[in-house]
Amino acid sequence: MNNIGYSYLFWAACLLGLSGCHRIYNGKIFTGLVWLFTYGLFGVGQFIDLLLIPSMVEEHNTKVRAKLGISSQGVPLYHSNGAIAMKASVPQTRQQLMLALLKAASVKGGKLSVTQGVMATGASFAEVEETMKEMLKTGYVSVDNHPETGIVIYDFHEL
Structure with missing residues (x-):
């Protein structure tokens, strides 16, 4: 001050x-x-x-x-227990998640890993992996491995 x-x-x-x-x-x-x-x-x-x-x-x-975050009297304006506050996200429908994954794959040249999908959508690893497997079953994507790291890569054919 x-x-x-x-x-x-x-x-x-x-x-x-x-x-x-x-x-x-x-x-x-x-x-x-x-x-x-x-x-x-x-x-x-x-x-x-x-x-x-x-x-x-x-x-x-x-x-x-x-x-x-302090008032003019020196009192904290909000209570914090030391934990990091996370912004609650609205759950996505399966269709919205698929669309977000398609957009992310489009930016990444048609190839996307589960981790990249999580980063792009904010959904959990389980949700992204389940959605990718569903897209695999319907034929929208195929599975490959990264040549150097061996990470599972989902290849979106039409992108």
Whole structure:
């Protein structure tokens, strides 16, 4: 969290020819550099910032608190038990899963492994493997092995 006192101290750096340090300190990088190269907008902007520093510090601290998930009183805004939250996905129908696998295979040159299918669709390994086997039975795909790794590759003929 930024301190108003330090901001005023950085503002005083304009006496040494370093205008805009207080803006950079408070996260306003672009305008801080403009102030630095124009001597605080020819002194006018630097002088006006004397009045704006408290709101600049508060704005910066509010943004930092929001990123950290902390209220202005220092209380966490959400409860976390340390576990990583997973986004719940809507279960796909078999038809939607087949379509997603076809699109993924199209991007991969007509060949797709189960792992690539899982990555592309977000479905479980069991769901993807079962769907691929179903497509194999109906003749939409054939099975091959990768020549170097031996991984099972499903070859989509029409892609």
